[in-house]
Amino acid sequence: MATSNEAKTAPGWGQRALIGRHPRRTLVRIILLAITSLILFRYVLLPVRVSGGSMLPTYKENGVNFVNRLAYLFHEPRRGDVVAVRLLAGAHRLYLKRIVGLPGETVAFHHGRLLINGQPLAEPYVKFPCDWNQNPVPVGPDQYYLVGDNRDNPREGHEQGRAARALIIGKVLL
Amino acid sequence: MKEWTIRILLVAALAALGIWGWRTLHPDPEQVIRRQLQEMAKAASFTAEQGLAAQAWYASSLPEFLALDIEVTLRVPGVPATLSGRDEVMQLLTVSRRVCRSLRLRLPDLKISLAPDRTMAEVYATGEADVTYASGEKASFLQELRLRLVKVKQGWIVQQVETVKTLT
Numbered sequence: 576m577a578t579s580n581e582a583k584t585a586p587g588w589g590q591r592a593l594i595g596r597h598p599r600r601t602l603v604r605i606i607l608l609a610i611t612s613l614i615l616f617r618y619v620l621l622p623v624r625v626s627g628g629s630m631l632p633t634y635k636e637n638g639v640n641f642v643n644r645l646a647y648l649f650h651e652p653r654r655g656d657v658v659a660v661r662l663l664a665g666a667h668r669l670y671l672k673r674i675v676g677l678p679g680e681t682v683a684f685h686h687g688r689l690l691i692n693g694q695p696l697a698e699p700y701v702k703f704p705c706d707w708n709q710n711p712v713p714v715g716p717d718q719y720y721l722v723g724d725n726r727d728n729p730r731e732g733h734e735q736g737r738a739a740r741a742l743i744i745g746k747v748l749l
Numbered sequence: 750m751k752e753w754t755i756r757i758l759l760v761a762a763l764a765a766l767g768i769w770g771w772r773t774l775h776p777d778p779e780q781v782i783r784r785q786l787q788e789m790a791k792a793a794s795f796t797a798e799q800g801l802a803a804q805a806w807y808a809s810s811l812p813e814f815l816a817l818d819i820e821v822t823l824r825v826p827g828v829p830a831t832l833s834g835r836d837e838v839m840q841l842l843t844v845s846r847r848v849c850r851s852l853r854l855r856l857p858d859l860k861i862s863l864a865p866d867r868t869m870a871e872v873y874a875t876g877e878a879d880v881t882y883a884s885g886e887k888a889s890f891l892q893e894l895r896l897r898l899v900k901v902k903q904g905w906i907v908q909q910v911e912t913v914k915t916l917t
Contacts, residue, residue, distance in 0.1 A: 626889075627889075660915060660916070661915075662858065662875050662893055662915050663860070663873045663875075663893055663913060663915050664858035664859060664860045664873040664874050664875045664893065664894075665857070665858030665859070665860060665875060666858070667857040667858045667875065668857055668858065668875050668877070668891065670915065670916065672916075721916060734914075734916055735916055736914070736916035736917045737916065737917050738915060738916050738917075742915060
């Protein structure tokens with residue numbers, strides 16, 4: 576009789592595989608994992624999917640990446656960083672662009688060459704040359720100048736320009 | 750002890766019901782605007798699978814979201830830069846139904862600011878459009894928009910739409 580009761584109460588192998596020997600501990604572990612994932616992927620490493628080709632060939636369309644939201648906790652963004660910028664209405668869609676101009680500088684394009692304060696900047700990441708021309712644009716004290724790596728389209732059709740520091744939400748991780 | 754638990758649960762349920770009732774009778778203007786703009790995006794969208802009657806039915810609800818003297822200033826390739834009045838907007842939509850197989854409009858982000866007297870609202874919106882042209886070619890557009898809405902008897906209507914940019 577006792578043996579029969581034990582057989583009834585002991586969890587089967589399927590149940591053990593699914594929820595473990597101690598269901599309460601498993602539940603606590605699941606809750607902790609869910610909370611950790613939520614905090615990690617919302618406030619630390621934001622997962623993003625690349626849409627569009629403005630960062631080609633550095634980032635291909637439909638590629639998955641992460642934005643490190645803590646990257647600028649102890650220092651300000653630097654030239655050459657690829658950053659995520661939130662739009663004016665919210666952060667469900669982001670721009671992925673490279674910082675080329677820092678606060679206080681001027682940014683211009685002359686026959687496709689990027690000029691910072693009138694001096695050409697070496698851009699090894701640009702693989703598609705362009706023929707853009709743009710008069711010097713002053714970057715404000717709390718702004719950064721952003722542009723995509725793919726310049727193989729008319730300047731007017733390429734989203735680029737100055738963004739307020741507050742809109743930069745982090746640095747692209749990979 | 751059990752009786753107290755039941756009483757507390759009953760009071761909590763009544764309070765929740767009261768809050769729900771109050772919110773239903775006095776909806777938050779931001780929520781109303783959000784819902785209306787999403788409905789407007791849905792009404793302007795159409796698919797190849799929809800019959801003409803279905804398309805016409807959806808489109809017929811569009812004018813009620815737009816002011817008669819609406820001003821639209823867009824920077825979208827292939828679309829007129831400015832549209833004045835509801836008729837011009839509706840005309841553009843009719844043309845788009847002719848040249849496109851499908852159009853899907855979405856507003857993934859809305860940032861709403863109400864005027865102090867709560868009769869006007871300024872809305873920043875991220876607008877996304879997936880278009881399939883009659884030739885089968887597909888294109889996607891992303892636009893950042895600023896909308897001005899005014900309160901009327903039956904809700905909120907859009908009075909002004911213009912393209913704005915994060916990167917200036």
